[in-house]
Amino acid sequence: MSMSRRTKHVLMSLTLTLAVIAGLQPTAYAGPPGGRPDDSADIAAATDVARARVASEVLLDSYDPEKAWFPSSWWNSAVALQTLGDYMLRTGDRSYVDELDHSFETNKGPFPAGERSTDEIYGNFTSRAIDDAGWWALNWVTAYDLTREQKYLDMAETIGEFMLGFWDPSTCGGGIWWNEERTYKNAVTNGQWVRLTAELHNRIPGDTAWLDRSLEAWDWYQASGMINDDGLVNDGLTDDCASNGDTVWTYNQGLAIGAPLELYRATGDADLLAESRRLADAALDSPLVVDGVLTESCDALDRSCDDNQKQFKGIFMRYLMDLADTTGDDRYRTFAAAQAETVWANDRDSSERLGQRWAGGTSAEHPNVFDWRTQASALSALIADVPQDAPGRSLSATMTPDQLAVLPSPGARSAVRTAVEVAATSDHRRPTRVDVRVEAPRGWAVRPARSHVVLRTTGDGTPARATVPLDVTIPAGTPDGSYPLTVTVTSRPGLTWTTRATVQVASVVDFDAGSTQEVAWLWDAGGSGLSQAGSRFADGTSRFVYRFPFPAETTAAEATLTVDNQYVVALSGDGEDWTVVLEEDEEIRDGSNRADHTLDLTPYLGDDKAVYVRVTDAFPADGWGGGVYHVTATYTTP
Structure with a gap:
C-alpha cells in the first residue's frame, strides 16, 4: 500500500519515540530569553500556526507522489501547491519544499490530453487554457520566493512569454x-x-x-x-x-x-x-460576505460548487492577506481572523478536513463537501490569520489513523492500534518536553493513557516530531456507533492542543463514497478522487483500497459495491497479493453500466480475517476509471 505523509511520519519516528518514552529523563524547561512566551497573544498566534500546520498535513495526504500533483485537477493542483508555498513562507516550516520541486521536475514536460488535463499539456505547464498556465506561473514565483532557486523564476517567465502571445x-x-x-x-x-x-x-x-x-x-x-x-x-x-x-x-x-x-x-x-x-x-x-463569512454564491444550501469553484475563496484570502500585510489595516486582519475561526469551529470534520462552506451548514441534496480542493481553499484562510512575524513556538498533534473501524467479535473484547504524532517548534535549540494525555469512553482501556516526549527542536519553523503508539481495548458488547478518543498535549509555558480519533464500531459495513463514514474503511486512497456524481474513482495508475477487519471467528463474508465506468475490482487477504474478481471490458465513460455487484469475500479471509478490496482503471489511458458509489459488507460467525 502507499502511505499518507502523516503515516510515513509515524513509521519514521516510531523507534525514536519509543526510545524517548523509555529512556530520556524529563528536561527542566528553560524559556527563551526575554519576552513573555505565555502571553495570551503569543499563545493565540502559536495556535494559528498549529492550525495551519495540521491543515497542511491533511492536504498533503491527498498528494499523489507518482504524478506529483493532486489527483485529476491540473490548475487546481497549481493553486494547492502555491497554498503550501504560502504556508511555508508564512511560518518558516520547510516541510514541503521537496513536493514543490518534485512537482516541477515531474510535470514540466508535455503530456497528451487526458493525462494531466482534458487538454494536451504542451510543456512548461502550458496548454490551450491560458488561465491554467497563469496559475502555474504564479505558483512558481512563490516557489522562487521560498527557495531562491532560479529555475522557478525562469519557468514563470517562460509561462509569461507564452501568455504574452x-x-x-x-x-x-x-x-x-x-x-x-x-x-x-x-x-x-x-x-x-x-x-x-x-x-x-x-x-x-x-x-x-x-x-x-x-x-x-x-x-x-x-x-x-x-x-x-x-x-x-x-x-x-x-x-x-x-x-x-x-x-x-x-x-x-x-x-x-x-x-x-x-x-x-x-x-x-x-x-x-x-x-x-x-x-x-x-x-x-x-453580498460576498454573509453574516461576516466569505461566501461563494454556490455555497447556498440549495446549490453545490463545482471542482473549480471549491478553490475560489482561498485565492481571495491569499491576496487579502497580502493587502493586510502591506497596509497593516485592522479591518483586513480582523476579517481574516474571523474567517479562520469560523472555518475551524464550523467547517472541520473529525478527520481535520476542511469543507466548502466556511460557515458550516449542509443539506441532503447539496451536502457540504470535504476534499483536497476545499482543504486548500480553507487552508488559505488559516494562513491569512498567522501573524506576519510568526511566533517561534508552536505545538500540535494529530492521530494516525484518525478513523478506525472495528467489526467486533460476539462476546469478546476488540483491540485497535493508533498513534498520536506530536509536532513542536521553538525559537531555541533546547529540548521541548510535551505531556500527552488520552481520554477514552468509560470502560475502554488505552495504553499508555499518559506519557511524555522530549522533542529536539532546531530553533526554526520546521517542527520536530515524535510519535506515541496507542493500544486501545474495546469492551465486549459495545453497541454500534462512533466513539471518540481525545488526546491533549501540553508544553510549558501555556501551549496546549487537542486532537481526536474516532473508533467506528459496526456490526455491518455500510457507507457512501466520500462520506465521513467511508474514511474508517479506506485503507489506501492511492491517488483516487471524488466525482461530482458522488463516486470515488481511480483514473490511470491511481487506485483505492478498502479494508474490512472481520472478527476472528468469521466463517464467511460478502460485500456489495455499486460501481460504474471502467472498473477493475480485486480482492486480497493481505493487501499484497491480488485476485481480479470483477472487470469492465468496454470503454464506458457515461456511467451507463452503474450497477450493484456482490462479491464473495470468504476465500480471501486472511490470517487476521481482514479482506482488502481494490479498485483500479481497466483502461488507464483514457481517464474514465472505475467509480464506487456505495459499499456494504456482512459476515457470518458460528
Missing part, C-alpha cells in the same frame, strides 16, 4: 484571451496577467519590459468595464466588449485586489494601493 489589442483594445481559440476575454486571466507581470518585474533585476506590460494591462483592465459601479468584478466581457454582468466570483475579486497591489510595489504609485483597498472594501461590504 495571447495579448490582443485588435479585440476590445487589449487584454489576454482566456483560451487558445480566442473566444473570451475575462477577469481571471487578465487579473493573473497584471499580477504575474508585476511579480516578474519585481524579481528580475533591471527589467523594464515586464513593468511596461503590467502597466499597460492594468490600464486596460481598469477601463474594460469588468469592474462594476459597486467595485465588484464581473466575470468577463461580451463579444461587443461590454461587461457581461456575470457572477462576481471571489477569486476574480481577489486577483483584482492583488494585481494593483503588486504593481504598487513596482512603482510606488499610491493610487494603485488605494485601488487595491477600494476593491477589498467593496468586497467586504458586498
Whole structure:
C-alpha cells in the first residue's frame, strides 16, 4: 500500500519515540530569553500556526507522489501547491519544499490530453487554457520566493512569454484571451496577467519590459468595464466588449485586489494601493460576505460548487492577506481572523478536513463537501490569520489513523492500534518536553493513557516530531456507533492542543463514497478522487483500497459495491497479493453500466480475517476509471 505523509511520519519516528518514552529523563524547561512566551497573544498566534500546520498535513495526504500533483485537477493542483508555498513562507516550516520541486521536475514536460488535463499539456505547464498556465506561473514565483532557486523564476517567465502571445489589442483594445481559440476575454486571466507581470518585474533585476506590460494591462483592465459601479468584478466581457454582468466570483475579486497591489510595489504609485483597498472594501461590504463569512454564491444550501469553484475563496484570502500585510489595516486582519475561526469551529470534520462552506451548514441534496480542493481553499484562510512575524513556538498533534473501524467479535473484547504524532517548534535549540494525555469512553482501556516526549527542536519553523503508539481495548458488547478518543498535549509555558480519533464500531459495513463514514474503511486512497456524481474513482495508475477487519471467528463474508465506468475490482487477504474478481471490458465513460455487484469475500479471509478490496482503471489511458458509489459488507460467525 502507499502511505499518507502523516503515516510515513509515524513509521519514521516510531523507534525514536519509543526510545524517548523509555529512556530520556524529563528536561527542566528553560524559556527563551526575554519576552513573555505565555502571553495570551503569543499563545493565540502559536495556535494559528498549529492550525495551519495540521491543515497542511491533511492536504498533503491527498498528494499523489507518482504524478506529483493532486489527483485529476491540473490548475487546481497549481493553486494547492502555491497554498503550501504560502504556508511555508508564512511560518518558516520547510516541510514541503521537496513536493514543490518534485512537482516541477515531474510535470514540466508535455503530456497528451487526458493525462494531466482534458487538454494536451504542451510543456512548461502550458496548454490551450491560458488561465491554467497563469496559475502555474504564479505558483512558481512563490516557489522562487521560498527557495531562491532560479529555475522557478525562469519557468514563470517562460509561462509569461507564452501568455504574452495571447495579448490582443485588435479585440476590445487589449487584454489576454482566456483560451487558445480566442473566444473570451475575462477577469481571471487578465487579473493573473497584471499580477504575474508585476511579480516578474519585481524579481528580475533591471527589467523594464515586464513593468511596461503590467502597466499597460492594468490600464486596460481598469477601463474594460469588468469592474462594476459597486467595485465588484464581473466575470468577463461580451463579444461587443461590454461587461457581461456575470457572477462576481471571489477569486476574480481577489486577483483584482492583488494585481494593483503588486504593481504598487513596482512603482510606488499610491493610487494603485488605494485601488487595491477600494476593491477589498467593496468586497467586504458586498453580498460576498454573509453574516461576516466569505461566501461563494454556490455555497447556498440549495446549490453545490463545482471542482473549480471549491478553490475560489482561498485565492481571495491569499491576496487579502497580502493587502493586510502591506497596509497593516485592522479591518483586513480582523476579517481574516474571523474567517479562520469560523472555518475551524464550523467547517472541520473529525478527520481535520476542511469543507466548502466556511460557515458550516449542509443539506441532503447539496451536502457540504470535504476534499483536497476545499482543504486548500480553507487552508488559505488559516494562513491569512498567522501573524506576519510568526511566533517561534508552536505545538500540535494529530492521530494516525484518525478513523478506525472495528467489526467486533460476539462476546469478546476488540483491540485497535493508533498513534498520536506530536509536532513542536521553538525559537531555541533546547529540548521541548510535551505531556500527552488520552481520554477514552468509560470502560475502554488505552495504553499508555499518559506519557511524555522530549522533542529536539532546531530553533526554526520546521517542527520536530515524535510519535506515541496507542493500544486501545474495546469492551465486549459495545453497541454500534462512533466513539471518540481525545488526546491533549501540553508544553510549558501555556501551549496546549487537542486532537481526536474516532473508533467506528459496526456490526455491518455500510457507507457512501466520500462520506465521513467511508474514511474508517479506506485503507489506501492511492491517488483516487471524488466525482461530482458522488463516486470515488481511480483514473490511470491511481487506485483505492478498502479494508474490512472481520472478527476472528468469521466463517464467511460478502460485500456489495455499486460501481460504474471502467472498473477493475480485486480482492486480497493481505493487501499484497491480488485476485481480479470483477472487470469492465468496454470503454464506458457515461456511467451507463452503474450497477450493484456482490462479491464473495470468504476465500480471501486472511490470517487476521481482514479482506482488502481494490479498485483500479481497466483502461488507464483514457481517464474514465472505475467509480464506487456505495459499499456494504456482512459476515457470518458460528
